Amino acid sequence: MRKIAFITGASRGIGRAIAIRLAAEGWSVGIGCLHRMDLAQALAEELRSRGQDAVAVQADVADRAAITGAIRQAEDALGGPVALLVNNAGIAEQHQIQDVTDAFWRRIFAVNVDGALHTIQAVLPHMLHEKTGSIVNISSIWGQRGASCEAAYSATKAALIGLTRSLAMELAPSHIRVNCVAPGVIRTDMVEVLGEETLASLAEETPLGRLGTPEDIAQAVALFADERSSFLTGQVLTADGGFIL
Numbered sequence: 001m002r003k004i005a006f007i008t009g010a011s012r013g014i015g016r017a018i019a020i021r022l023a024a025e026g027w028s029v030g031i032g033c034l035h036r037m038d039l040a041q042a043l044a045e046e047l048r049s050r051g052q053d054a055v056a057v058q059a060d061v062a063d064r065a066a067i068t069g070a071i072r073q074a075e076d077a078l079g080g081p082v083a084l085l086v087n088n089a090g091i092a093e094q095h096q097i098q099d100v101t102d103a104f105w106r107r108i109f110a111v112n113v114d115g116a117l118h119t120i121q122a123v124l125p126h127m128l129h130e131k132t133g134s135i136v137n138i139s140s141i142w143g144q145r146g147a148s149c150e151a152a153y154s155a156t157k158a159a160l161i162g163l164t165r166s167l168a169m170e171l172a173p174s175h176i177r178v179n180c181v182a183p184g185v186i187r188t189d190m191v192e193v194l195g196e197e198t199l200a201s202l203a204e205e206t207p208l209g210r211l212g213t214p215e216d217i218a219q220a221v222a223l224f225a226d227e228r229s230s231f232l233t234g235q236v237l238t239a240d241g242g243f244i245l
């Protein structure tokens with residue numbers, strides 16, 4: 001299959017860095033976006049101006065029909081089926097468990113977990129037919145260990161690890177690799193709500209002495225995407241500067 005990648009939630013933050021990195025490595029990239037199509041379009045234009053192939057498409061990953069349609073739209077524009085899927089779109093909110101509403105619980109699972117199911121089922125038929133492909137799910141260190149006041153988020157991210165390992169086994173006979181990146185604290189809009197003081201103390205608690213960058217996570221995704229990593233499947237790569245060691 002041609003090197004065509006689709007990244008969800010790629011208009012900003014970690015997803016944006018992944019799109020830039022994969023494009024630099026010769027992938028044509030579908031940039032999935034929910035709200036900020038202006039940013040997604042600007043990124044696609046920036047990549048195209050460097051001679052790389054990119055297209056921005058809009059959909060809510062929680063909406064199966066919408067995200068499946070958006071993936072088909074990206075495939076039409078990029079000229080082939082998705083060979084590499086990166087499930088990056090995600091939401092996070094901090095609540096004490098007694099304040100978690102049914103609506104919030106359902107929404108965070110709908111985006112972080114159902115979203116991955118929808119995209120995987122959208123790209124799998126081609127991958128199964130071609131007997132090749134690669135899927136990378138973006139989990140979190142909070143899916144590996146507990147996070148106080150983030151039980152819902154942590155549960156969704158742990159679910160992605162279970163999904164990764166099970167699918168890796170199920171799809172291995174079809175030569176489809178499924179891996180997972182578990183980022184530590186990465187400097188993006190998602191963590192700005194924590195405030196400078198908390199972020200500084202999290203950096204201090206990190207053995208490598210700093211917070212991660214979106215490019216650090218793009219590096220981990222690029223490792224799994226590389227065809228030379230053809231013996232890596234079902235793995236969870238923690239990219240956290242040693243935070244949870």
Ligand code: NAD
Nearest residue numbers: 009013014034060061088089090140183185186188189190
């Ligand atoms: P971010 O908020 O900047 O990016 C999240 C992206 O997902 C945004 O572009 C957003 O529009 C998109 N998105 C949200 N809901 C969506 C939906 N329903 N449909 C489609 N797109 C949707 O945050 P980020 O830090 O870049 O996060 C990227 C991923 O990395 C997330 O899955 C997040 O959980 C994970 N992560 C982040 C950190 C961190 O410290 N920043 C740590 C661990 C894991």
